[in-house]
């Protein structure tokens with residue numbers, strides 16, 4: 001387990017640009033040292049803001065897009081192409097404008113795919129895809145992702161792990177179907193906390209006033225069942241990327257307010 005480190009940016013635009021620059025560097029470094037890179041994307045406003053900032057960054061051309069594996073932390077279980085699907089939004093923000101290898105874009109299944117309404121079967125299929133990609137050097141049945149990004153919800157949810165729901169209590173499986181999510185749509189697929197913790201680096205993104213309470217709770221010693229964001233950490237690094245609004249309720253010991 002790595003102790004969370006905090007980086008607070010002035011506003012959400014700057015946060016998105018700085019996080020995009022950080023991600024470019026991380027991908028380029030991973031490709032240089034291991035030949036390829038693997039990144040887990042998040043949905044939500046902050047995740048999509050980062051992808052849009054990456055699309056606009058000239059340095060995006062430093063990435064060898066053909067040697068990048070993309071995975072998702074969660075998906076809203078909706079038909080292919082639905083505008084609310086995380087992959088649809090990621091495609092619009094960035095993926096459609098860069099030369100990715102389609103074989104390395106590992107979208108989660110859609111509700112009109114081979115598993116139909118059986119979200120458990122869809123989750124199992126994604127777990128099998130992850131297991132296939134995991135090599136002997138990996139720890140368990142998921143690849144060691146270079147970076148796994150998570151948007152933090154106002155209720156402290158990450159991926160589709162909502163407080164107190166069964167998915168956040170999962171200790172064995174790497175991917176689960178989620179039923180009755182409090183945020184629409186109610187049916188989703190999510191990586192579990194054990195799968196998230198297999199990543200080298202976990203980056204939690206929180207921008208905006210509506211994330212301030214969630215960040216303060218998750219970073220103040222809350223339990224992961226009540227505050228799933230508190231249970232998301234990487235093997236080597238856990239990084240919270242915030243804007244000043246989201247950092248405004250953090251305990252002074254974590255983020256002292258700027259002196260006048």
Ligand SMILES: O=C1O[C@H](COP(=O)(O)O)[C@@H](O)[C@H](O)[C@H]1O
Pocket residue numbers: 042043044045046047073074075076086150151152153154158159160183
């Ligand atoms: O529904 C979801 O919400 C969270 C957070 O989204 P935000 O818009 O409040 O930033 C996101 O991390 C997750 O991937 C997504 O499915």
